[in-house]
Amino acid sequence: MIQSETFLNFIHSAPGITPQEEVQILDSFKYITLNNKEFFLREGQICKQIAYVNKGCFSYFQLLANGKKSIIHFAFEDWWISDLESFLNRKVAATFLQALEPSELICIGRDEFEKWMTNSEAFRSCFALKTQRAYIKALERTGKDKSESAEEKYLRMLKEYPQIIQRVPNYDIAAYLGITPESLSRIRRKLAGDGNILPNVNIR
Amino acid sequence: MIQSETFLNFIHSAPGITPQEEVQILDSFKYITLNNKEFFLREGQICKQIAYVNKGCFSYFQLLANGKKSIIHFAFEDWWISDLESFLNRKVAATFLQALEPSELICIGRDEFEKWMTNSEAFRSCFALKTQRAYIKALERTGKDKSESAEEKYLRMLKEYPQIIQRVPNYDIAAYLGITPESLSRIRRKLAGDGNILPNVNIR
Numbered sequence: 001m002i003q004s005e006t007f008l009n010f011i012h013s014a015p016g017i018t019p020q021e022e023v024q025i026l027d028s029f030k031y032i033t034l035n036n037k038e039f040f041l042r043e044g045q046i047c048k049q050i051a052y053v054n055k056g057c058f059s060y061f062q063l064l065a066n067g068k069k070s071i072i073h074f075a076f077e078d079w080w081i082s083d084l085e086s087f088l089n090r091k092v093a094a095t096f097l098q099a100l101e102p103s104e105l106i107c108i109g110r111d112e113f114e115k116w117m118t119n120s121e122a123f124r125s126c127f128a129l130k131t132q133r134a135y136i137k138a139l140e141r142t143g144k145d146k147s148e149s150a151e152e153k154y155l156r157m158l159k160e161y162p163q164i165i166q167r168v169p170n171y172d173i174a175a176y177l178g179i180t181p182e183s184l185s186r187i188r189r190k191l192a193g194d195g196n197i198l199p200n201v202n203i204r
Numbered sequence: 205m206i207q208s209e210t211f212l213n214f215i216h217s218a219p220g221i222t223p224q225e226e227v228q229i230l231d232s233f234k235y236i237t238l239n240n241k242e243f244f245l246r247e248g249q250i251c252k253q254i255a256y257v258n259k260g261c262f263s264y265f266q267l268l269a270n271g272k273k274s275i276i277h278f279a280f281e282d283w284w285i286s287d288l289e290s291f292l293n294r295k296v297a298a299t300f301l302q303a304l305e306p307s308e309l310i311c312i313g314r315d316e317f318e319k320w321m322t323n324s325e326a327f328r329s330c331f332a333l334k335t336q337r338a339y340i341k342a343l344e345r346t347g348k349d350k351s352e353s354a355e356e357k358y359l360r361m362l363k364e365y366p367q368i369i370q371r372v373p374n375y376d377i378a379a380y381l382g383i384t385p386e387s388l389s390r391i392r393r394k395l396a397g398d399g400n401i402l403p404n405v406n407i408r
Contacts, residue, residue, distance in 0.1 A: 062347040070351035072343055085340045095347070121325075128332035135339035136289045138346060139276055143266040143299070145349060146382035147274035178350035 017122035028112035040097040047086035056103025071176040221326035232316035244301040251290035260307025275380040
């Protein structure tokens with residue numbers, strides 16, 4: 001029985017959902033918990049679930065041909081995680097989804113997801129709207145990522161993910177910014193020297 | 205009367221579309237032509253149309269606070285263009301859409317678009333599927349953009365957009381890669397020196 005208030009509100013907000021549908025849809029979701037560093041998905045697997053982050057945080061990343069780890073995004077509470085291409089098209093994933101803290105997810109499997117995508121207009125709309133918003137955000141980030149300096153990216157990241165410094169290891173922040181951990185330290189020293197007020201840094 | 209075969213096929217492929225719906229939906233689209241360098245959308249305007257590129261090519265870009273031009277993506281034939289956030293939410297656009305050649309678009313305005321999104325399940329599915337695919341592609345690119353060297357990005361760009369060298373000016377290719385035109389020339393010289401077979405470069 002799902003009790004997460006934010007999750008229940010999200011399902012309740014699906015356009016035109018009926019009370020009966022709501023109960024049945026909620027019944028398709030299950031809790032799972034992951035330990036710190038545990039993987040929700042590894043490269044080479046087929047992603048069989050899509051999940052709501054109820055507690056904890058995740059990094060969604062790729063290992064590139066050049067050997068580098070590239071973090072596409074982080075996901076904190078109230079985000080959804082999955083490798084959509086793998087999940088929707090039953091393709092082998094090229095990405096990893098890893099917990100960065102002990103985490104709790106609310107998941108739906110592929111068959112149940114497909115059932116509601118076929119049978120519920122409210123569920124379909126809800127998913128389409130979520131994807132649309134995520135796409136708009138992804139394009140916004142793309143434009144900035146290409147032309148900002150590492151320092152500008154760092155400052156934008158602090159605005160976008162205010163809790164990131166407290167919750168994400170430094171090497172993952174560097175992999176998200178596409179810089180080395182040494183460059184990250186340099187940026188922090190420079191910004192501190194410039195008299196910027198920065199959040200407390202909790203080195204992990 | 206729309207005669208573009210690829211466009212007609214696209215509408216025809218909408219899941220569950222009826223022949224009657226198809227005729228009515230097609231009737232909502234109109235041709236427009238743009239000259240080389242003409243804008244389909246400028247920052248500060250509200251994007252009032254979504255368009256299929258029937259002929260020509262476009263750059264979708266932002267001017268960032270640091271004064272740099274950042275090209276989010278190019279669009280060639282059989283792509284769709286719009287600033288989705290501006291179009292769907294009637295917000296002032298933060299982006300530009302500019303023709304890089306004399307171009308022909310097949311457009312639908314906001315009211316007609318909304319009418320079909322409300323009244324046609326086939327149209328809704330078609331749009332949702334298109335957005336979903338675009339989102340998956342955007343995330344794929346994000347991962348690579350962050351961790352690849354400029355040279356790796358350049359080689360990937362040639363695979364993704366094989367016609368780009370012939371059709372897009374050098375300074376726009378540089379803005380897409382997030383590097384200076386000088387760095388772009390250096391990469392080309394290096395790759396030519398490495399004995400790579402590169403497409404003919406037509407400097408514009």
